[in-house]
Amino acid sequence: EVHLLESGGGFVQPGESLRLSCVASGFTFSTYAMSWVRQAPGKGLEWVSAIRGSGGITFYADSVKGLFTISRDNSKNTLYLQMNSLRAEDTAVYFCAKDDNSLDSWGQGTLVTVSS
Amino acid sequence: DIQMTQSPSTLSVSVGDRVTITCRASQIIRTWLSWYQQKPGKAPNLLIYKASSLQSGVPSRFSGSGSGTEFTLTISSLQPDDFAIYYCQQYNSYPYTFGQGTKVEIK
Numbered sequence: 318e319v320h321l322l323e324s325g326g327g328f329v330q331p332g333e334s335l336r337l338s339c340v341a342s343g344f345t346f347s348t349y350a351m352s353w354v355r356q357a358p359g360k361g362l363e364w365v366s367a368i369r370g371s372g373g374i375t376f377y378a379d380s381v382k383g384l385f386t387i388s389r390d391n392s393k394n395t396l397y398l399q400m401n402s403l404r405a406e407d408t409a410v411y412f413c414a415k416d417d418n419s420l421d422s423w424g425q426g427t428l429v430t431v432s433s
Numbered sequence: 434d435i436q437m438t439q440s441p442s443t444l445s446v447s448v449g450d451r452v453t454i455t456c457r458a459s460q461i462i463r464t465w466l467s468w469y470q471q472k473p474g475k476a477p478n479l480l481i482y483k484a485s486s487l488q489s490g491v492p493s494r495f496s497g498s499g500s501g502t503e504f505t506l507t508i509s510s511l512q513p514d515d516f517a518i519y520y521c522q523q524y525n526s527y528p529y530t531f532g533q534g535t536k537v538e539i540k
Contacts, residue, residue, distance in 0.1 A: 352529070354477075361520065361531060361532075361533050361534045362469075362471075362477065362520055362522075362531040362534075363531070364522075364528055364529040364530065364531065367527060367529070376527040376528065377528070378528050379434070379528070412476055412477075418465065418482070418524045419467040419479055419482035419483075419488075419522075419524060420467070420469075420477070420479060420522070420529075421479050421482070421488065422479075423476035423477055423478075424476065425475075425476055426476055
């Protein structure tokens with residue numbers, strides 16, 4: 318059974334940084350792309366970033382390009398999202414998802430709150 | 434970027450009703466479309482992939498159809514557990530994009 322567990326969320330001030338982690342189990346992690354998707358309070362889903370299985374190719378939404386960096390450590394079955402220069406509009410629950418084109422498995426999410 | 438437009442935004446329905454949700458893409462995405470169900474405080478759950486393929490474990494009352502730019506999610510007979518928000522998502526190309534969601538609520 319696929320299991321994804323996010324961590325690293327919290328309360329930060331505007332301009333600060335945060336790194337999210339997502340530990341995966343139940344599948345061959347290095348074989349699959351992974352995505353981050355976020356959901357602001359009371360709003361819809363917004364895809365944020367993706368990374369190929371090898372880690373060599375990454376994709377970003379325009380809203381986070383140059384600010385967020387996705388990476389992975391296949392030896393640790395772990396996905397990361399480094400978020401720099403955080404803004405109030407980055408406040409959201411951040412989900413990691415197994416990206417087999419469809420997002421077929423999701424973690425429970427971790428809440429990031431950016432506020433002064 | 435490919436824009437995804439869902440309609441309606443809200444559906445007020447009764448148990449046993451047939452429910453149809455539409456999703457339109459701003460450009461051709463062939464059948465690279467998924468549907469998700471999300472309940473309050475929970476992660477989304479994949480229902481349909483490749484426009485019409487039922488994800489393992491999803492009840493057969495859910496079905497999807499369409500190709501190109503027009504897609505439909507149908508619930509043949511709504512059950513109490515189906516009151517939720519439904520999203521479409523294209524994966525024809527990055528950036529992936531979602532529809533704005535359709536809330537299915539109790540009439």
